[in-house]
Amino acid sequence: MEDHGKLSHHFWLTQGMARTIGVNVNDALRDGRMGRGEYAEMVAKCCHCDRSEQCMAWMGKQTAGAERAPGWCAIKPGLERLKEPA
Template sequence: MRHIQLGDIEKHFWLARSVARRMGVSLTEAMADGRLSHQAYAEIVTRCRAADCSEGCVLWLAEQQHEMTPEPPCCAIADALRQLR
């Protein structure tokens, strides 16, 4: 069984929220209106933590000027965020 090193939970919590917001998704609103469960939110953050692309996401976020942009090229949570949009 392969052990996956997970990234810092706080860093990836904020990265996931920031990428979602740039894609036009509010994870808070999705939870409030029942489209996103606590478990699914935790899974999104965990997938983000398991991906090895946080530096790319940080750079991508720094380059974004508008909401509703396509996700970063290596985004591990893009499918889930597109479904919430």
């Protein structure tokens, strides 16, 4: 996968994982709970993960959403921090 395609793929995986566990990344950016640099790092961590197929399969099974990201998710700590009350 070319770099731009890989980045786009992992951008959407990051968005999807966040949405699946009830995190709105755009709201977190807008209200200052996460900076743009922190978000870029999160997408980069996702890019370095070799479980995208497993990730997509897991998200596909979470039709009602999920309380937490799976333990193997590279961005789980950052996403779960965003779920904590402000």
